[in-house]
Amino acid sequence: MSSIRVLLVDDEEELVSTLAERLSLRGIHADWTTHPDDALRRLETCKYDVAVLDVKIPRMSGIELKKQMEKKCAHTKFIFLTGHGSERDFRVGSQEAGPEFYLVKPVNIEDLIEKMNQLLGR
Amino acid sequence: MSFWEKIRRSFQEKGEPPRRASTYQFNYRRIWKLTVLLTGGVSLIPLIFITAVNYEAMRHAIESEMIFRTTRVVSNTCLSISFFVNERKSALDFIVHENSFESLNNRERLSRILEDLKRSFGGGFVDLGVVDASGQQRNYVGPYNLEGKDYSGQRWFQQVLDSGMYISDVFLGYRKVPHLVIAVRGMSGSGIPYVLRAALSTTPFETLLSQLEVAGMGDVFMINHEGILQTPSRYHGGVFEKLCLPVPKERPRTEVLEEKGPFEEDLIIGYRYIDDTPFILMVVKKKKECMKPWSRTGLKLIVFLLVSVTVILTVILGTSTYLVKKIKIADEKRSASLHQVEYANKMASIGRLAASVAHEINNPLAIINEKAGLIKDFFTFGGKYAEDPKLMGLVDAILASVKRAGTITRRLLNFSRNLQASVEPIHLKDAILEVLGFMGKEAVLRGIEIHVDVAEDMPILETDRGKLQQILLNIVNNAFAAVSDGGHIDIQARLEKRDQVAIVIADDGCGISKEDLSRIYEPFFSTKTGQGGTGLGLSITYSLVQEIGGAIHVESELGKGTRFTITIPIRSEKTKT
Numbered sequence: 033m034s035s036i037r038v039l040l041v042d043d044e045e046e047l048v049s050t051l052a053e054r055l056s057l058r059g060i061h062a063d064w065t066t067h068p069d070d071a072l073r074r075l076e077t078c079k080y081d082v083a084v085l086d087v088k089i090p091r092m093s094g095i096e097l098k099k100q101m102e103k104k105c106a107h108t109k110f111i112f113l114t115g116h117g118s119e120r121d122f123r124v125g126s127q128e129a130g131p132e133f134y135l136v137k138p139v140n141i142e143d144l145i146e147k148m149n150q151l152l153g154r
Numbered sequence: 155m156s157f158w159e160k161i162r163r164s165f166q167e168k169g170e171p172p173r174r175a176s177t178y179q180f181n182y183r184r185i186w187k188l189t190v191l192l193t194g195g196v197s198l199i200p201l202i203f204i205t206a207v208n209y210e211a212m213r214h215a216i217e218s219e220m221i222f223r224t225t226r227v228v229s230n231t232c233l234s235i236s237f238f239v240n241e242r243k244s245a246l247d248f249i250v251h252e253n254s255f256e257s258l259n260n261r262e263r264l265s266r267i268l269e270d271l272k273r274s275f276g277g278g279f280v281d282l283g284v285v286d287a288s289g290q291q292r293n294y295v296g297p298y299n300l301e302g303k304d305y306s307g308q309r310w311f312q313q314v315l316d317s318g319m320y321i322s323d324v325f326l327g328y329r330k331v332p333h334l335v336i337a338v339r340g341m342s343g344s345g346i347p348y349v350l351r352a353a354l355s356t357t358p359f360e361t362l363l364s365q366l367e368v369a370g371m372g373d374v375f376m377i378n379h380e381g382i383l384q385t386p387s388r389y390h391g392g393v394f395e396k397l398c399l400p401v402p403k404e405r406p407r408t409e410v411l412e413e414k415g416p417f418e419e420d421l422i423i424g425y426r427y428i429d430d431t432p433f434i435l436m437v438v439k440k441k442k443e444c445m446k447p448w449s450r451t452g453l454k455l456i457v458f459l460l461v462s463v464t465v466i467l468t469v470i471l472g473t474s475t476y477l478v479k480k481i482k483i484a485d486e487k488r489s490a491s492l493h494q495v496e497y498a499n500k501m502a503s504i505g506r507l508a509a510s511v512a513h514e515i516n517n518p519l520a521i522i523n524e525k526a527g528l529i530k531d532f533f534t535f536g537g538k539y540a541e542d543p544k545l546m547g548l549v550d551a552i553l554a555s556v557k558r559a560g561t562i563t564r565r566l567l568n569f570s571r572n573l574q575a576s577v578e579p580i581h582l583k584d585a586i587l588e589v590l591g592f593m594g595k596e597a598v599l600r601g602i603e604i605h606v607d608v609a610e611d612m613p614i615l616e617t618d619r620g621k622l623q624q625i626l627l628n629i630v631n632n633a634f635a636a637v638s639d640g641g642h643i644d645i646q647a648r649l650e651k652r653d654q655v656a657i658v659i660a661d662d663g664c665g666i667s668k669e670d671l672s673r674i675y676e677p678f679f680s681t682k683t684g685q686g687g688t689g690l691g692l693s694i695t696y697s698l699v700q701e702i703g704g705a706i707h708v709e710s711e712l713g714k715g716t717r718f719t720i721t722i723p724i725r726s727e728k729t730k731t
Contacts, residue, residue, distance in 0.1 A: 044517055050524035057531045115516035136567070137516045138523035138560045 036148055037079055040064040041071045041097065042086040042113065047137075051084075054141055060148075068092040071101070078105040082148050087114040109151040111144070113137055182482045189474040197466050205459045209452060216448040220370075221410045224424035224437055227368060228408045232426045232435045234362055235376070239321060239431055242278060242354060243336050245271060247319075250340030250350050258284045258293060258340075258350065265295040271352075278354045280333060285311065285349040296353070298328060305351075314339050314349045321431045324356050324384040324393065332356050332393055356393075360385050368437060370422070370444035376433045377401065384433055399423065402434070412441065490697065497694050501624075512563040519559050526552040561591075577726055580615045580622065582647050582655065583608040589626045590645075593634060600639040608647040615655065617726040621698045628695045629659050629718050636663025636716060653724050660717040666710040674708065702726050 038060055042048040048064040055062035063080075065071050068089050075083075083101060085094040098110050115137045133147055249267055250258075257263050264282055271279045281296020289306025305311045314320040314337045322335040337351040363374045363385055375387035381401040386393045398416045402409065408426045415421045420441035427434050530549045533539045539546070586606055590597075597604055615622075633643045643661045650656040666674060670681060675696040699706045704722035 044521060046521045047517070047524055050521070050528050054524065054528050054531050057535050115513050115520065136560075136564060137520035138556055139520070140557075141524075141527055 035059050035061050036152065036154075037061045037081050038063070038148065039071060039074060039080045039083045041068065041083065041089060041094075042066065043089050044086075051141070051144075055145070058141075058145065060145070068097045071097065072104065075101050075104045075108070078108075080105070080108050081152055082109045082111060084111045084113060084144070087112050109148075111135065111147055111151065113139065180481075180485065182478050185481075186474055186478045189478065190470055193470050193474070194467065197470070198463060201462060201466070202459065205455060209455050212451060212455070213445075213448060216445065216451075220422060220439075220444045221424075223369070224410050224422055224439060225408050227366065227374070228410075228424040228426050228435060228437050231363070231366060231374060231437075232408065232428055235359060235433070235435060236428050236431070238278070238358060238362075239336070239428075242275060242352070243319065243321070243338065243430075245275065246336060246338045246350050246352055250338055255284075255340065255342035255346075255348050258348075261293055261295065264293050268295045276358075278358050280353040280355050283351045285337075285351055287315070287346050287348060291351075292348075300328065305349075310335070310337065311349065314351075315347055319430075323378045323382070323432050326394075327353075356385060368439060370439035370441070370446075372437060372439040374435070374437050376428075376435050378432045379434065390438065397436075399438070402436075415440075493693065494697060508566040512566045515559065516563050519556055519563070523553065523556045523560075526556065577616055578619055580617060580619050582612055582615055582657070585619065585623055586626060586645060586647070586657075589623055589630055592627065593630060596634060600634075600641075602634065602637055602639070602641050602643060604643045604645070606645045609649060611649060612647060612655070613649070613724055615722070615724055615726075617702050617722060621702050622722070625695050625698050625702075625720060626657070626659075628691045629720070632691060633659060633661040633663065633716070636665070637661050638663065650721055654721050655724055657720045657722070658717060659720075660715060662715040665712040665714050665716055666708075667712050671708065671710055 038052075038055060040048045040052050040055075040062060041064070043066050045066050048066060052062040052064040063074060065074065066089075068091060071083075074080075083098070085097055087094040089097065094112055101108060101110075110133070112134045113136075114134070133151065135144070135147070253263070253267070258267075264284065268279060268282045271282070281294065281298065281300070283291050283296070283300060284293040285305055286292050289304055289308075289311055291301055291303040291305065294301040294303075310320050310322060318339040320335070320337045322337075324332050324334045326332060333353050333355055335351060335353050337349050340348050340350055342348055359376065363376070366374050368374055371389070373388045373390055375390065376384040377397050378384055379401065381397045381399075383391055383393050383395050383397055390397055390399070399413060399421075402411065402423065402425045404427050406427075408424065410422065410424045413421050413423050422439040422441050422444060424437040424439075425434055526549055530546070530553070533542075533546060533549065583606070586608065590604060590606070593604075596602070630643070630645075637643060641662055643659070646658045646660075648656055648658075666681075674692050696706060699720060699722070702722055703726050704720055707719045707721075708716065709719075710716040
């Protein structure tokens with residue numbers, strides 16, 4: 033079984049870089065970016081199984097980014113992260129990703145990996 | 155309960171606790187009093203005034219009518235009597251002018267004249283006598299033997315000679331039957347005066363007077379100027395008795411006056427001095443009897459007044475009470491919704507604040523979480539410090555704290571999310587534990603023991619999570635404020651009926667005094683004034699419980715503790731916002 037390939041997108045570099053490093057330690061191939069345009073560019077090669085997106089990224093919402101990414105690469109699955117969890121966010125996020133793939137920060141890394149496996153049916 | 159107390163109570167909603175006057179915009183008892191007094195005054199004063207005027211006018215009219223009738227009876231009767239006497243007097247006058255002294259001294263002639271008089275004038279004439287100037291009765295026809303009788307010493311004889319005519323009082327005389335005498339003066343051919351004297355029976359008077367129907371237990375009789383009865387009366391004595399009433403003053407016309415009778419009863423007395431006679435005709439009526447028709451009318455008027463006043467007062471009291479109550483209810487609803495809006499705004503602000511705080515904290519918290527996680531990963535995967543329990547312990551402690559902080563922010567987010575009204579399935583136990591989660595730290599610090607007992611068969615509720623949690627939070631908060639350190643709070647939930655759940659929150663705190671107990675749901679009522687209490691907690695709790703279709707009940711004893719019982723339906727029909 034090949035390792036999971038993940039793209040992490042969040043405006044908090046400290047968070048996203050650390051998370052990527054921790055996933056790598058667990059044998060998951062994780063790239064990260066803080067910029068949505070960069071995220072779209074990286075997707076051109078379509079090598080990611082899962083994209084973990086913050087709901088609120090500067091210049092483009094996580095939901096919008098997801099829509100554009102889906103156009104480029106249909107098989108990529110999505111998990112949303114949020115620091116806010118307001119009623120509206122919750123509703124939109126739940127619709128887009130399904131209630132169980134919408135996680136409020138701080139997240140437990142084991143939970144995150146479990147959700148990825150669930151998404152990929154592994 | 156008095157009438158006023160009943161009306162006062164009617165201003166209170168059923169089942170609603172009494173509220174402070176300051177809760178209301180107006181003083182309703184004053185408005186009610188003012189309305190009742192004004193409308194009552196405006197409608198009753200004219201009614202009473204008009205009725206009194208009417209009463210007086212009718213009494214006056216009936217009195218006038220009574221006096222008029224009395225006057226008429228007296229006048230008519232007087233005319234009859236006067237006519238009777240005058241007619242006979244004129245007849246005698248005619249006889250002395252038509253006959254000479256000599257022919258009158260003829261017994262046969264005189265006897266024929268008496269017969270003619272009796273025939274022409276009916277009753278009345280008893281006898282006839284001719285008296286010469288010396289007072290000797292020269293001729294006499296009649297049932298008694300009076301011929302030769304000497305009248306020279308008698309006062310009436312001189313009076314006839316002087317004035318030409320005399321009418322006597324009624325007297326018994328030689329005949330021993332009541333009669334009166336009419337005498338006229340005649341002149342003989344030689345110019346010497348003589349007197350024609352006739353005795354008249356009083357029977358025609360008595361018959362005339364006794365036939366008169368006088369209302370009001372009336373009595374008609376004649377007296378002379380000394381007050382001696384000249385005819386028998388019904389109620390005032392027999393003939394020749396002294397009348398028990400004073401003799402009225404002489405007046406040229408018929409007079410009616412009011413006098414007190416011998417038994418202090420009010421009498422109406424009509425009288426007239428009959429011209430050229432010594433008689434006074436009197437009609438005496440009892441005023442009370444005369445006014446009888448009036449008393450009946452007056453009674454009807456008073457009954458009408460009383461019935462009208464009762465009806466008017468009932469209508470005024472009823473409508474005033476109803477209207478003021480309606481205004482009061484509207485005012486209460488207004489002030490309640492005002493409080494509700496204030497509260498909702500406040501909670502919305504708190505919700506926004508909570509959400510933004512949670513968000514701001516969550517991001518750095520997430521970074522700490524990842525960094526600490528990475529350190530732990532290094533230890534675990536690098537193996538360098540894996541065997542150092544102290545370092546691993548430190549990292550775990552950081553991660554545990556982050557988890558705890560994360561729980562708190564998540565709870566805050568949940569709280570703000572729950573402020574939106576929505577009915578959703580709720581596990582009561584989870585809801586209670588979530589509320590207690592906010593207070594967990596304080597409970598540990600103060601050594602407060604909290605015991606939660608939710609029945610096994612508790613169904614999943616369908617109600618407004620936010621409202622239910624606020625209700626529980628407010629009451630648990632109050633319990634925390636009431637108990638001293640080391641106190642106990644007991645929360646029980648059980649199925650009350652088929653479709654209701656009862657949640658009992660009991661504490662062994664300071665309790666609530668009896669006076670305060672009736673006021674705890676009033677907005678702004680607080681015993682924690684100056685210690686951060688707004689006095690809104692239980693007022694809002696009360697509204698929220700009503701909004702989710704429940705009821706709240708409190709029992710408390712000073713120094714022993716308080717016990718709130720909240721009953722809520724398992725399925726909330728619809729939440730009011």
